[in-house]
Amino acid sequence: MKLIVTYIQPHKLNAVKKALFDAQIRKMSVTNALGCGQQMGFHESYRGSDIEVNLLKKIRIEIAVNDEFVKPTVDAIMTGARTGKIGDGKIFVLDLGACYRIRTGETGESAIG
Amino acid sequence: MKLIVTYIQPHKLNAVKKALFDAQIRKMSVTNALGCGQQMGFHESYRGSDIEVNLLKKIRIEIAVNDEFVKPTVDAIMTGARTGKIGDGKIFVLDLGACYRIRTGETGESAIG
Amino acid sequence: MKLIVTYIQPHKLNAVKKALFDAQIRKMSVTNALGCGQQMGFHESYRGSDIEVNLLKKIRIEIAVNDEFVKPTVDAIMTGARTGKIGDGKIFVLDLGACYRIRTGETGESAIG
Amino acid sequence: MKVKSSFIGAPLFLALATASAWAQEEAPPPTAADAMFTVNNLWILLAAFLVFIMHPGFALLEAGLTRAKNTVNILFKNVSIVAIGLLTYAIVGFSLMYGESKFGGFLGWAGFGIAPGENDLTSAYGDYTYWTDFLFQGMFAATAATIVSGAVAERVKLHSFLLFSVVYVAVAYPITGHWIWGGGWLSQIGDGVWHDFAGSTAVHSVGGWGALAAIILLGPRRGKYVNGTSKAIPGHSMPLATLGVFLLWFGWYGFNGGSVLNADPAGVSLVCVTTSLGAAAGVAGAMLTSWIIQKKPDLSMVLNGSLAGLVGVTANADITTPMESVLIGAIAGVLVVFAVFFFDRCRLDDPVGATSVHLVCGIWGTLATGIFGDGASFMVQLTGVLAVGAFSFTFAFILVLILKLTLGIRVSEDEELMGLDIGEHGMESYGGFQIFTTD
Amino acid sequence: MKVKSSFIGAPLFLALATASAWAQEEAPPPTAADAMFTVNNLWILLAAFLVFIMHPGFALLEAGLTRAKNTVNILFKNVSIVAIGLLTYAIVGFSLMYGESKFGGFLGWAGFGIAPGENDLTSAYGDYTYWTDFLFQGMFAATAATIVSGAVAERVKLHSFLLFSVVYVAVAYPITGHWIWGGGWLSQIGDGVWHDFAGSTAVHSVGGWGALAAIILLGPRRGKYVNGTSKAIPGHSMPLATLGVFLLWFGWYGFNGGSVLNADPAGVSLVCVTTSLGAAAGVAGAMLTSWIIQKKPDLSMVLNGSLAGLVGVTANADITTPMESVLIGAIAGVLVVFAVFFFDRCRLDDPVGATSVHLVCGIWGTLATGIFGDGASFMVQLTGVLAVGAFSFTFAFILVLILKLTLGIRVSEDEELMGLDIGEHGMESYGGFQIFTTD
Amino acid sequence: MKVKSSFIGAPLFLALATASAWAQEEAPPPTAADAMFTVNNLWILLAAFLVFIMHPGFALLEAGLTRAKNTVNILFKNVSIVAIGLLTYAIVGFSLMYGESKFGGFLGWAGFGIAPGENDLTSAYGDYTYWTDFLFQGMFAATAATIVSGAVAERVKLHSFLLFSVVYVAVAYPITGHWIWGGGWLSQIGDGVWHDFAGSTAVHSVGGWGALAAIILLGPRRGKYVNGTSKAIPGHSMPLATLGVFLLWFGWYGFNGGSVLNADPAGVSLVCVTTSLGAAAGVAGAMLTSWIIQKKPDLSMVLNGSLAGLVGVTANADITTPMESVLIGAIAGVLVVFAVFFFDRCRLDDPVGATSVHLVCGIWGTLATGIFGDGASFMVQLTGVLAVGAFSFTFAFILVLILKLTLGIRVSEDEELMGLDIGEHGMESYGGFQIFTTD
Numbered sequence A, B, C: 001m002k003l004i005v006t007y008i009q010p011h012k013l014n015a016v017k018k019a020l021f022d023a024q025i026r027k028m029s030v031t032n033a034l035g036c037g038q039q040m041g042f043h044e045s046y047r048g049s050d051i052e053v054n055l056l057k058k059i060r061i062e063i064a065v066n067d068e069f070v071k072p073t074v075d076a077i078m079t080g081a082r083t084g085k086i087g088d089g090k091i092f093v094l095d096l097g098a099c100y101r102i103r104t105g106e107t108g109e110s111a112i113g
Numbered sequence D, E, F: 001m002k003v004k005s006s007f008i009g010a011p012l013f014l015a016l017a018t019a020s021a022w023a024q025e026e027a028p029p030p031t032a033a034d035a036m037f038t039v040n041n042l043w044i045l046l047a048a049f050l051v052f053i054m055h056p057g058f059a060l061l062e063a064g065l066t067r068a069k070n071t072v073n074i075l076f077k078n079v080s081i082v083a084i085g086l087l088t089y090a091i092v093g094f095s096l097m098y099g100e101s102k103f104g105g106f107l108g109w110a111g112f113g114i115a116p117g118e119n120d121l122t123s124a125y126g127d128y129t130y131w132t133d134f135l136f137q138g139m140f141a142a143t144a145a146t147i148v149s150g151a152v153a154e155r156v157k158l159h160s161f162l163l164f165s166v167v168y169v170a171v172a173y174p175i176t177g178h179w180i181w182g183g184g185w186l187s188q189i190g191d192g193v194w195h196d197f198a199g200s201t202a203v204h205s206v207g208g209w210g211a212l213a214a215i216i217l218l219g220p221r222r223g224k225y226v227n228g229t230s231k232a233i234p235g236h237s238m239p240l241a242t243l244g245v246f247l248l249w250f251g252w253y254g255f256n257g258g259s260v261l262n263a264d265p266a267g268v269s270l271v272c273v274t275t276s277l278g279a280a281a282g283v284a285g286a287m288l289t290s291w292i293i294q295k296k297p298d299l300s301m302v303l304n305g306s307l308a309g310l311v312g313v314t315a316n317a318d319i320t321t322p323m324e325s326v327l328i329g330a331i332a333g334v335l336v337v338f339a340v341f342f343f344d345r346c347r348l349d350d351p352v353g354a355t356s357v358h359l360v361c362g363i364w365g366t367l368a369t370g371i372f373g374d375g376a377s378f379m380v381q382l383t384g385v386l387a388v389g390a391f392s393f394t395f396a397f398i399l400v401l402i403l404k405l406t407l408g409i410r411v412s413e414d415e416e417l418m419g420l421d422i423g424e425h426g427m428e429s430y431g432g433f434q435i436f437t438t439d
């Protein structure tokens, strides 16, 4: 089992969700985040003082999947999120040691979906 | 050491916190999240357009624990969060390679608590 | 590759960012979080009812790095975030199995930076 | 031709007027009495607008002191109540309240609907026209229901509440209103010394009794009382609540000032001064009380304090000296803090403190009139408080009980957890803001 | 010496005055006509202030019904428009609207700038002074552009919009205003029975036509219509939107009540009653329609409903009975919900429903005047609707088209995604709040 | 019997009145002078209400331009200040300001408390009653302290600030007020040509000097100046700030219009026009300046601009032409942007720009009066500016210094980081909203 963490552009959330659904990945958890990367940010100004904003709004998605779903998931995220422009984001894949479904107490692979 | 990540229903936070405290787990970090799972969401409508809301408000808790605390932690979360209804949430257990306490620079098992 | 997750005091974000930049770590993702630890919180009161607030505002930073960058990153976070007072926070280091850059599809070590 | 500006219109019109053969249509020059009537009427109209602004005041105060997940619901109720108030008052309320006394002064009746008689648009009717009268009174009417709205917030079923409001505003408020202001029995007893100037009883207590009956039957919000201890459920926006209170205070100048019922300089200016000082003293009283008891000064208490002071002087702003109004307001400010604690100890959950502000201080203000007011009698005031209380509470209790047994008055537990905005309206108040909420 | 208080000043001053050798300077005692003039003038000034408060009303309504990332931009537009409105009206607008008719009543002209003539500050000018006239009219002027502002929100380029506003307010509004109120051709036809009391057509439709032209040329917001289905883009703050509507309603008492153009008790009080009941009925109409059609009652629709009712009675508040105004308002409330659906089906994206409220109900109100209004003619009303519509729409369309072809009217896709606050202003409306937004 | 409505009451009452044996009690028909007195009095009362609405205006502006973690604190201060202002003005302020001149016109005195003399509630007192006088003046009094409140926001200790306010409002403001309006020395020099119509100096500069003294002694907010560069600390809510400015503008019609001190049609209407155009020009001036200098137009600057324009014309709205007021307002709008930059370069941290708006433009407005105003003298104006400045600044400086050395004026670093809402009040302004803040 893997835990896939991805950062994408906020306005790509719907596209990514759709791509994941099409690939039968229906469960995920989403948070908002601020990202700092190659995309250099922009300047704001407020009452004459300049603010360099280099933390840009991003969406973080966490998806726990069984091993055979890793590739489809990564592919779906790529499909949904890629624009080719700097700032598209990253996908991180972590080993997931165990997984439990709180409602039933189930554990392991069957608990993930 | 393990890093336990769990998603629960927002209104179960207090119960989960209490169960964890009772099990001597006193440290944790909480974020809000939106979850997509079996719980199908609901429909909103705004000015005549329908919105299907399938990202529901959830709470994400992250708890780093030493290995002997994994079971008590998982059990405590189960106790606090379970209602038996769809949407109760998940628990994910990840391997934690290293842990540091910023204040003291301590590392390893003693840094966790 | 490692995924470093750290919780720091909110007002230390700028200092940590600066320390990381000085150590050539330029990519990170930031979220806000509420933390519960040794720092005991405080009491609020609202219309005569007491509220014990033991979830304090924290910042969570996630940084994916190649192995040789783990130490510099941890050191930079320590430098930027340490005040010596309770509540300074924690650093967790997780194994990162794989990493993809969405924009290019690159994978592995080169995708991280 | 409707010439909005006199740029060219006026000279033209004047020319026509003087040259006109219809000499009989030419208006005679205005008399001093005409001018006086015009300014009196204008003031009562302006006062009605000011009372109107109390509705957004209530809406923001209630929204601010409750959770974000119920905000659409609260705003919806407050917008609806204005409409309900005006429409029902036009259909039956005005008639029930100020029509000819029936059944020994129990209620009035002048037929359905509103329609001025022959002289009702001139000074023969009073210091203002029939329409002005209706509007000023109609703006008051909805207030009673709005007070209830805050107390039952975050758990009441929308349609049941709207039904309750319709009946309470259309029937209960005008009946006690008739006793108090409409020439009914209460205003006849004890040589007619009963005095409730702008409605500490007629409006605020009546609303407060309704609120009390409703929260008894409704029960507290989930999570308010857990294992015997009272939990704080903080409101989601202090700026909204504060603005709401400022708007209420602003509107109160019309509420009290307009209740002089003409623009008499001495009368209106005294009332506005006592009103201002009552509110200021209410702030001071609540601030000190809260600072001493709660250790740190609680903004929501100070906000309640200013309203408490205002409610306190509402019954007597015309017959007290400024110094007395400071005293009455300060006591109200102290009282409201203790009242909030008291209702909380009683496990009566009132998210915005409506019962403390409007009921407790409404009673205090009415009794204070008997203590300080020139020519008022404490016993008559007490009689009024008890009679109106008995009627309003009973009426509201039975009404809510019927609704409880038929349509239900409380949303489901799931809906309460998720918020009434999604449950009752299928929408959220802050689209795009992620609200962190754990109850 | 400027003695602000009469504490010591007044007696001193009176003493001086009586003892004074300058007996010729002593003012004669006021006449009843003086008093009447003073109260009339005061009322129109107060009405102007009330119309002013409609500007924050619009600002909050528009900000509340759009996304947080565009809030600074919307607020900026609304603050600017007040300034633009007042300044351009002072320079040319007042003159174009109420100057002497030229070109067969097509426009007026009285020179650049504002300057009162000899008798324009006394009762020789009308029921109020020249300055009062200017202020009341000037406050109206900016409203038309504000209506457009809501419809084009979240995608229009700031400088292009400001240019549009300058021209629309300085030229287009005064021209049709001249037809309607300034003594132009429209007010001359059909025995002068044309009736647009406070501006259902003159202000609301004119703004609405401008909005329609602009959104046709501008296109919908990104993400509004995807694969042929309309997506909801919820507003970010219902409390702001609701407060906005309450302020608008409050201001409308000046908008309509002031349009009586004096403080005549019967006239003003009737207008305020019909205005109130129209708004209340609009709430009721929209609430029922929304509850039936959308299953759950939509707060944003009810807010639109109250405005719809107000716009509906604006043309006729002075010549209908309260019962008729309830009817007109209720129909407007129903109409506005269907209009929102209709424009949405047409893929005309109007984030705040400006076209539905101001254009559709502005037309309805003007025609309703022909149906219900005493002495008004349906055909003349229809003529006015069509003529003003043709002119305003064409004018706005050409103006926006020119801007589109020159400066551009739409921000880049990137800017739209990121929000106009950062794009146009380099700042955010909620510094420190993390706003969760996915479009 | 208190008959609120004349529905049945009036005929009854009239019947009684005519049939009455107490013929001597029957009021004589009103005279034109009565009517005039009534309308004058009404206007000054209304103006007082409008000045009241400036308090929520300040509260929202200050809350909006600061961080969410200090919002409860700011709102608390602003609610308290109204109460402090009214109560202290009733006890000593009114007497110090308008009592009989003592010590060569340095202050006035008429005893503690407020109590009208025999003829003070009739036209013998002036154009309005003693109570109206008190209320209008009392509403002004608190404003000076409110101005300080914004400048010291986010770091001042609550109780020290409240003490400062009590003394500054009760003593300092009335003393300079006496010089300026109360018949004191300043109004006597140079043939009495000193002119500060509605208080560019008396209110705004006095508040501004207090603010300047306070921020010098208080130091900047943590994180404002780091390593020699000025960091932006964005306000947390532009909608609140914008609504605040609109409410201030609205209230200014009472502030300036009421300062005519009667309802004279020519006078009041001119003042309202110059006030409106001054504000509009301030918006335009600040917008252009900000757009040119900062590249993108800064909403917070434009908001300051409108206030700058208003402050600028406050001293002279009655004696300039509309064109001159446009000029004065526009210059104020330009000035305020540079002033914000200037104070920032001086490392004087003023979160809301209170010194720039009220001090700089207050001085500008007073001097502009000497330049443009009919019959005013530049040198006398300058004398007033300097004298009032010297007194107010010194007074405030010593007062704050004493507080600094005794109670302390600044919260601890920890409290500043965590926010004054939790530190001083133990509560949060947005319960349930997670606010992302890193300083």
Ligand SMILES: Nc1ncnc2c1ncn2[C@@H]1O[C@H](COP(=O)(O)OP(=O)(O)O)[C@@H](O)[C@H]1O
Binding pocket: A007, A034, A035, A036, A037, A038, A039, A056, A058, A085, A086, A087, A088, A089, A090, C027, C028, C029, C030, C062, C063, C064, C065, C101, C102, C103, C112, C113
């Ligand atoms: N090494 C990293 N650790 C954590 N988050 C990262 C890392 N690299 C990128 N991110 C996240 O991905 C987002 C996009 O990265 P960026 O470098 O701007 O674009 P790209 O990946 O297209 O070059 C960043 O804003 C950040 O949130």
Ligand SMILES: Nc1ncnc2c1ncn2[C@@H]1O[C@H](COP(=O)(O)OP(=O)(O)O)[C@@H](O)[C@H]1O
Binding pocket: A027, A028, A029, A030, A062, A063, A064, A065, A101, A102, A103, A112, A113, B007, B034, B035, B036, B037, B038, B039, B056, B058, B085, B086, B087, B088, B089, B090
């Ligand atoms: N595979 C997954 N990856 C990430 N988050 C998940 C996953 N499965 C569930 N979750 C989280 O847990 C929440 C509850 O899951 P859901 O399927 O609705 O309930 P249940 O687990 O009771 O069947 C989801 O809303 C989501 O936040």
Ligand SMILES: Nc1ncnc2c1ncn2[C@@H]1O[C@H](COP(=O)(O)OP(=O)(O)O)[C@@H](O)[C@H]1O
Binding pocket: B027, B028, B029, B030, B062, B063, B064, B065, B101, B102, B103, B112, B113, C007, C034, C035, C036, C037, C038, C039, C056, C058, C085, C086, C087, C088, C089, C090
């Ligand atoms: N075991 C843990 N699991 C998850 N988060 C933790 C853990 N320990 C600490 N944290 C996070 O770090 C923050 C600081 O911890 P705290 O114990 O208060 O300080 P310190 O580490 O200096 O003793 C906490 O508020 C919490 O967010």
